[in-house]
Amino acid sequence: MANFWFLILTIGFLVLSWFHNSVNSEIINGDHDDLFTLVAIGKELKLLDWDENGLKNTSNYCSWPHITCSSSQLVEKIVLSRLNLQGNLTLLSQLKSLKWLDLSFNTFHGTIPQSFGNLSDLEFLDLSYNKFDGSIPIELGKLKNLESLNLSNNLLIGSIPIELDGLVKLHDLQVYSNQLNGSIPNWVGNLTNLRVFTAYENELSGKIPESLGAFSELQLLNLHSNYLEGSIPDRLFANGKLEFLVLTQNKLSGVLPDSVGICKDLSSIRIGNNEFIGNVPKEIGNLSSLAYFEADNNNLSGEIVQEFAQCSNLTLLNLASNGFNGIIPPVFGEMINLQELIVSGNNLSGEIPTSVLSNKNLNKIDLSNNRFNGSIPKSVCNSSRLQYLLLGQNSLIGEIPNEIGNCVKLLELQLGGNHLTGVIPPEIGKIKNLQIALNLSFNHLHGQLPPDLGKLDKLVSLDLSNNQLTGDIPLALRGMLSLIDVNFANNHLTGPIPTFAPFQKSPNSSFEKNAGLCGYPLNSFCGNSNGPESFHHKVSYRIVLAVIGSGLLVFMSVTIVVVLFMMREKQEKVAKTAGKEDEEIDDNNKPSMILGNVFVDNLKQAIDFDVVVKATLKDSNKISSGTFSTIYKAEMPSGLTLSVKRLKSIDKTILHQQSKVIRELERLNNLCHDNLIRPIGFAIYDDVALLLHQFLPNGSLARFLHESSKEQEYKPDWPVRLSIAIGVAEGLAFLHHLAIIHLDISSGNIFLDSNFRPLVGEVEISKLLDPSRGTASISAVAGSFGYIPPEYAYTMQVTAPGNVYSFGVILLEILTTRVPVDEEFGEGVDLVKWVQGAPTRGETPEQILDAKLSTVSFSWRKEMLLALKVALICTDTTPAKRPKMKKVVEMLQEITESK
Ligand SMILES: *[C@@H]1O[C@H](CO)[C@@H](O)[C@H](O)[C@H]1NC(C)=O
Ligand SMILES: *[C@@H]1O[C@H](CO)[C@@H](O)[C@H](O)[C@H]1NC(C)=O
Ligand SMILES: *[C@@H]1O[C@H](CO)[C@@H](O)[C@H](O)[C@H]1NC(C)=O
Ligand SMILES: *[C@@H]1O[C@H](CO)[C@@H](O)[C@H](O)[C@H]1NC(C)=O
Ligand SMILES: *[C@@H]1O[C@H](CO)[C@@H](O)[C@H](O)[C@H]1NC(C)=O
Ligand SMILES: *[C@@H]1O[C@H](CO)[C@@H](O)[C@H](O)[C@H]1NC(C)=O
Numbered sequence: 001m002a003n004f005w006f007l008i009l010t011i012g013f014l015v016l017s018w019f020h021n022s023v024n025s026e027i028i029n030g031d032h033d034d035l036f037t038l039v040a041i042g043k044e045l046k047l048l049d050w051d052e053n054g055l056k057n058t059s060n061y062c063s064w065p066h067i068t069c070s071s072s073q074l075v076e077k078i079v080l081s082r083l084n085l086q087g088n089l090t091l092l093s094q095l096k097s098l099k100w101l102d103l104s105f106n107t108f109h110g111t112i113p114q115s116f117g118n119l120s121d122l123e124f125l126d127l128s129y130n131k132f133d134g135s136i137p138i139e140l141g142k143l144k145n146l147e148s149l150n151l152s153n154n155l156l157i158g159s160i161p162i163e164l165d166g167l168v169k170l171h172d173l174q175v176y177s178n179q180l181n182g183s184i185p186n187w188v189g190n191l192t193n194l195r196v197f198t199a200y201e202n203e204l205s206g207k208i209p210e211s212l213g214a215f216s217e218l219q220l221l222n223l224h225s226n227y228l229e230g231s232i233p234d235r236l237f238a239n240g241k242l243e244f245l246v247l248t249q250n251k252l253s254g255v256l257p258d259s260v261g262i263c264k265d266l267s268s269i270r271i272g273n274n275e276f277i278g279n280v281p282k283e284i285g286n287l288s289s290l291a292y293f294e295a296d297n298n299n300l301s302g303e304i305v306q307e308f309a310q311c312s313n314l315t316l317l318n319l320a321s322n323g324f325n326g327i328i329p330p331v332f333g334e335m336i337n338l339q340e341l342i343v344s345g346n347n348l349s350g351e352i353p354t355s356v357l358s359n360k361n362l363n364k365i366d367l368s369n370n371r372f373n374g375s376i377p378k379s380v381c382n383s384s385r386l387q388y389l390l391l392g393q394n395s396l397i398g399e400i401p402n403e404i405g406n407c408v409k410l411l412e413l414q415l416g417g418n419h420l421t422g423v424i425p426p427e428i429g430k431i432k433n434l435q436i437a438l439n440l441s442f443n444h445l446h447g448q449l450p451p452d453l454g455k456l457d458k459l460v461s462l463d464l465s466n467n468q469l470t471g472d473i474p475l476a477l478r479g480m481l482s483l484i485d486v487n488f489a490n491n492h493l494t495g496p497i498p499t500f501a502p503f504q505k506s507p508n509s510s511f512e513k514n515a516g517l518c519g520y521p522l523n524s525f526c527g528n529s530n531g532p533e534s535f536h537h538k539v540s541y542r543i544v545l546a547v548i549g550s551g552l553l554v555f556m557s558v559t560i561v562v563v564l565f566m567m568r569e570k571q572e573k574v575a576k577t578a579g580k581e582d583e584e585i586d587d588n589n590k591p592s593m594i595l596g597n598v599f600v601d602n603l604k605q606a607i608d609f610d611v612v613v614k615a616t617l618k619d620s621n622k623i624s625s626g627t628f629s630t631i632y633k634a635e636m637p638s639g640l641t642l643s644v645k646r647l648k649s650i651d652k653t654i655l656h657q658q659s660k661v662i663r664e665l666e667r668l669n670n671l672c673h674d675n676l677i678r679p680i681g682f683a684i685y686d687d688v689a690l691l692l693h694q695f696l697p698n699g700s701l702a703r704f705l706h707e708s709s710k711e712q713e714y715k716p717d718w719p720v721r722l723s724i725a726i727g728v729a730e731g732l733a734f735l736h737h738l739a740i741i742h743l744d745i746s747s748g749n750i751f752l753d754s755n756f757r758p759l760v761g762e763v764e765i766s767k768l769l770d771p772s773r774g775t776a777s778i779s780a781v782a783g784s785f786g787y788i789p790p791e792y793a794y795t796m797q798v799t800a801p802g803n804v805y806s807f808g809v810i811l812l813e814i815l816t817t818r819v820p821v822d823e824e825f826g827e828g829v830d831l832v833k834w835v836q837g838a839p840t841r842g843e844t845p846e847q848i849l850d851a852k853l854s855t856v857s858f859s860w861r862k863e864m865l866l867a868l869k870v871a872l873i874c875t876d877t878t879p880a881k882r883p884k885m886k887k888v889v890e891m892l893q894e895i896t897e898s899k
């Protein structure tokens, strides 16, 4: 029935439009025009709402969804946001009375229709978050009534047209995140109603228009990440209404004008990474609303103005990497809301400002790389919240006060490169939260190492090098279970280096220049008793070191990576087997099978558990090694090939709850998804658990991306890579749908079948080791290096957004053919940071993508750029900004559909 009416109406529409075009259009009533236009639009956009509902009462289109009519039954407002629409929008221009058009968050592509210029009543136009490309049509300049124009987050190129100078009523103009170039046209400065202007993340150059803000009541100006130059126009502040000013990451120069003080409501000034000179004007103190002042990496100079202290709402003050001198004004203690004071990399001197330190809200104080002198005040941690105390590379003297132990919230303590004397106070051991680093290097500290340091079981990096420390390295330091990076070099330490994995894994440079120190990793042996063991360690730890790689050490300095449980396990092994490698279980030392089962009935006959166990004892069968497991290949006598996963660190509690484990595994076996690996059985003996899976001959995605070129294998082309990315995303979306968080997403845990279908592995780990469900005592399950989301450092929780981040890293690997952690990226830079840093380095996205793929065809390149956008939002530093896995699947599918 509906179809019938639709047919009649469509024919009617065709007839009428013929009439319309050939006969004088005045004959036909305006609202009928709207009806037929709407039906045609509904059809073009495949908008079912406008077929079925609408046609029940044809004359009643004003009640259709997404539509609002005027009192005279003319369509005035259309809101079609977030409906995943695409199609030809030209017809919309026939809705002559349209005032409000919102098409945001869809997948419209192609150029913005010129015909929109005919919507002369239009007041609000939102085309943001689509895939419009080409340049902004000059016809939009005809929209004399337009008050709000939003073209953000598209693929627009070219300049902002001069011809739009007719948009005199504009109060909101947003064009951020496109590829617009040229300069900001002067007409923007003439808009008397302008309130909001954003054009950040484009390729705009030239100067900020002289009159911008001068004639209007501009509240928000955000132009960050462009190539703008010249100075901030003095008149920008003239109207006194500015609330947000963001100019970060441009080439702007000159001074911050005094007139800034006029803007009483200014709450955020961010002008970092430019070439500004001079000082911050005293008038800054007039800004009682100022919460955020960020001006790092400029050429600012002079004394830091004490007027900042009048900004009682100031929360963050970042003046790092400028040329400031003089002292930190003591009145800064009056800024009771200050949470972060960052002034590193200047020429500041004087004492550490105790008034600031006593501020209860202070979270971070970074005075490093200055010339501060005087001693560390005893009142250092009267402020209970301090998490970062960064005082390195100054001229501090005196002793480290015992009161440092009051800094219980500290995550990082940097005191290196000063003239500190005295001993290391044992109270440092009270700072149980210390995680990122404890650096006391390059001072004049003497005396023995306090055993209390061993209580710092979360600490990742310990640097005590270049002091005059004496005595043994206390055995108690083996309590520092999270340690990865350690340096004791150039002291007067003596005795054997304790047997402790993090020590023996370190390069010998970590212990060198201590005349009395012996044992591995140094080349000096301590005596006969220790000799052979040391030698054994030498071999095995070299291997471990080679596997983990030094890139890890670099990466670690930015992200806190706690491999606590791995260490703990290693230690237990060291204690138990007295240095015996865990892989080297003797053949006659026959393991006693406790239990085994095969879930898949027709495979029961084909699997021989003895052969399975034996296969895992031979190194030559090893396929890969992940955070939680080692995978072996096992050939059954029946001819079946299995992949056998030996869990590395299965928690004791799990072994004691075998029935529960088995239930979980059986449940997992029933978890059916094309992109997940299902367990087909398991075996448990001693404290070892083996999981059996189908053997996938194409190996892991990691091997495929990063190793296949050496082996002259078939290298996946772009469409195959994209389908792999979609498959992985679908597998993860399915898990998230069941509220299962994967604990170790990495390209090494994605396997490819003979058709390059990706299968996500290690899913059972999430079930067996899920820390939030209390099945394991492990609080530090972090996943694989390079894939760990930045927030993990603070939350210590693997979350769904964390999984999205890890997926984003895999997508970047697929796009760039680069590994997540690589020394090539530079110190402290991983793949994500390297990609994010491309605009700063002046590199285009194309230089980031694997050129072997992106240069093959224009359409491949375009798709790769779209996928890059997805990868970038997945790896957003802010977890809340990352899309859900389900949304990621949709976004990637849209790329394939956009052909
Ligand atoms: C159709 O809509 C018009 C206008 O809203 C209304 O007057 C009329 O009663 C409706 N007819 C039916 C059959 O619902
Ligand atoms: C959209 O449709 C109009 C006619 O309604 C046509 O002139 C135009 O070429 C179409 N645009 C595209 C991109 O197909
Ligand atoms: C705009 O309207 C004018 C006159 O009504 C018409 O001649 C022109 O073709 C229209 N332009 C577009 C792009 O639809
Ligand atoms: C686009 O900009 C307008 C005007 O500033 C704003 O009202 C609208 O919410 C924006 N759209 C999106 C999707 O952010
Ligand atoms: C802006 O970009 C367009 C297309 O990408 C290019 O043709 C033009 O030369 C660029 N203009 C400037 C001023 O860089
Ligand atoms: C801006 O306005 C001034 C005078 O108010 C005028 O001289 C100038 O031409 C205008 N500029 C633009 C680009 O509209």
Ligand SMILES: *[C@@H]1O[C@H](CO)[C@@H](O)[C@H](O)[C@H]1NC(C)=O
Binding pocket: 261, 282, 283, 285, 286, 307
């Ligand atoms: C603005 O700051 C200056 C310098 O600190 C001061 O002299 C002036 O009185 C302030 N003006 C207002 C309106 O607060």
Ligand SMILES: *[C@@H]1O[C@H](CO)[C@@H](O)[C@H](O)[C@H]1NC(C)=O
Binding pocket: 288, 289, 290, 313
């Ligand atoms: C300071 O911040 C608080 C909370 O954000 C706000 O309520 C208050 O109005 C601000 N004070 C000024 C002077 O803006």
